[in-house]
Amino acid sequence: MMEYDAVIVGAGIIGLATAYQIKKQRPNDQILLIDKFSAAGQGNTAKSAAMFRCFFSSNTNLTLVNSTVEFFKHVQSLPTADLKLKYVGYLWLLSKKQYGTITPVLASMAQKNLEYSVFEGSELAERLNLRIAVTGNEEARMMGLKDVDKGILVPKAGSIDIDRLVQFYETEIRRMHVEIRYHTEAETILAEPQDSLGIPGEPLFWQESGVTGVDTSSGKIKAKKTIIAAGVWANSLLTKVGIYSSMEPLKRQLFSVKASTPELKQLLHTKGFNKRDSLPFTILPSPKVYMKPALEEEAFWFSYGDHFPRAYQLEEDPQPEENFYRYGIYQVASKYLPQFVGAHPSSSWAGQYALNTIDGQPVIFEQNNLIVVGSCSGSGNMKCDAIGRIAAALYAGEEYAQLYGNERFRVSDLGLKNRNVEPEKLII
Ligand SMILES: Cc1cc2nc3c(=O)[nH]c(=O)nc-3n(C[C@H](O)[C@H](O)[C@H](O)COP(=O)(O)OP(=O)(O)OC[C@H]3O[C@@H](n4cnc5c(N)ncnc54)[C@H](O)[C@@H]3O)c2cc1C
Numbered sequence: 001m002m003e004y005d006a007v008i009v010g011a012g013i014i015g016l017a018t019a020y021q022i023k024k025q026r027p028n029d030q031i032l033l034i035d036k037f038s039a040a041g042q043g044n045t046a047k048s049a050a051m052f053r054c055f056f057s058s059n060t061n062l063t064l065v066n067s068t069v070e071f072f073k074h075v076q077s078l079p080t081a082d083l084k085l086k087y088v089g090y091l092w093l094l095s096k097k098q099y100g101t102i103t104p105v106l107a108s109m110a111q112k113n114l115e116y117s118v119f120e121g122s123e124l125a126e127r128l129n130l131r132i133a134v135t136g137n138e139e140a141r142m143m144g145l146k147d148v149d150k151g152i153l154v155p156k157a158g159s160i161d162i163d164r165l166v167q168f169y170e171t172e173i174r175r176m177h178v179e180i181r182y183h184t185e186a187e188t189i190l191a192e193p194q195d196s197l198g199i200p201g202e203p204l205f206w207q208e209s210g211v212t213g214v215d216t217s218s219g220k221i222k223a224k225k226t227i228i229a230a231g232v233w234a235n236s237l238l239t240k241v242g243i244y245s246s247m248e249p250l251k252r253q254l255f256s257v258k259a260s261t262p263e264l265k266q267l268l269h270t271k272g273f274n275k276r277d278s279l280p281f282t283i284l285p286s287p288k289v290y291m292k293p294a295l296e297e298e299a300f301w302f303s304y305g306d307h308f309p310r311a312y313q314l315e316e317d318p319q320p321e322e323n324f325y326r327y328g329i330y331q332v333a334s335k336y337l338p339q340f341v342g343a344h345p346s347s348s349w350a351g352q353y354a355l356n357t358i359d360g361q362p363v364i365f366e367q368n369n370l371i372v373v374g375s376c377s378g379s380g381n382m383k384c385d386a387i388g389r390i391a392a393a394l395y396a397g398e399e400y401a402q403l404y405g406n407e408r409f410r411v412s413d414l415g416l417k418n419r420n421v422e423p424e425k426l427i428i
Helices: 013-025 059-076 096-111 121-128 138-142 162-175 231-241 262-268 322-336 384-395
Strands: 003-009 031-034 051-053 090-094 117-120 150-154 157-159 179-181 186-193 209-216 219-228 248-258 281-283 290-294 299-303 347-355 363-367 370-374 400-402 408-410
Touching: 003 013, 003 209, 013 031, 013 162, 013 370, 013 384, 031 219, 051 059, 059 162, 059 384, 090 096, 096 150, 117 121, 121 150, 138 322, 157 281, 162 179, 186 219, 186 231, 219 231, 219 384, 231 347, 231 370, 248 322, 262 299, 299 322, 363 384, 370 384, 384 400, 384 408
Parallel strands: 003 031, 003 219, 031 179, 090 281, 219 370
Antiparallel strands: 051 157, 090 150, 117 150, 186 209, 209 219, 248 299, 248 347, 281 290, 290 299, 363 370, 400 408
């Protein structure tokens, strides 16, 4: 049976970026990428809002996103790939208390030369037809909504077309002769002794053993290194061989509301915040319901990242919950933005974050010839190039990865043993 240098399980954005970086750095290695779906990027990559922001308090996040966005810019400049990169910006609407808490964070961001501007609530009220004094409304008070005091606009932030990015990676890795097999599901990770003695129950605990590939729906695949980039499905494979990647699946939902009235059209195409004359990606104060301007479909995409009491639970085909919009998002959004009164979603979908419940950052480590790359915690797309490079450096046994733009990143910083990441203070 042929032995590959590496088999990568999962052709989501992370498996694709990892395959691309490994093959770029080691063109002679035989790499096989498998996925249980019929095409690349059909897992949670396809469910994403595809937003990015180069504005984080943690240096880890900043480094991973900044270098990836620079890579996106590079890809966008190629004649073959248009990622539809749109710098619409992020607009955080903040209560007085929130602004007070965030002020020291902003000061340290300014020291890092991260650009942002501050808007007074009254100006935002005028520009967006925004109700800033919501607590005058009894229902809003009962819901614990907060008045808007200020807004922070971050310009180095926006969206890409995630399908285009998937296409770019798939085309490139095929061109570099990465073998790809779809409809191929890894069922178990193969754990075998280094020197088999043919004893039943091998590997026995006293034998030197490691991972030698995967058993799939289409038979065994042998590889020197097995790379699990299976997103929320990773632990279904890993826990069977006693490995845990510090990740829990958490459902997330998006609701698309068409800009079907003149007031909503005006809001979607608000002038003055960016060169596109578009509403920025906007985050309401509390609860932090957010909306993306989906310009290509003249719509707003709404979401909210809820936690307690939502279960950590792997779902093969998660469904959006009508009431999550009706009694949740709608009630909050329409209090701040009366343009949405009576507006209902024309479509909706749900996916799952692979959430690292400890620090919300990706996890990349090696154990027994098995590399795990994932736990992207809801920001895998905006970090994919950096994550792919770090996984490729780990594969090559390097201490540091070279990120796009040449910054070095210590591989073990995202590992489990010598993990070194800073907690993030600007969480949505
Ligand atoms: C609603 C929502 C909104 C989001 N918005 C954003 C955003 O705005 N910006 C951002 O950066 N990120 C966002 N994310 C997060 C982002 O989508 C993920 O971090 C990213 O897609 C993770 O990529 P992945 O390759 O790890 O996982 P996936 O895309 O899920 O890929 C995993 C792949 O592994 C395959 N697989 C699994 N098990 C097996 C097996 N046993 N055998 C073979 N194949 C297998 C699956 O079929 C799948 O294709 C969002 C996520 C959701 C759900």
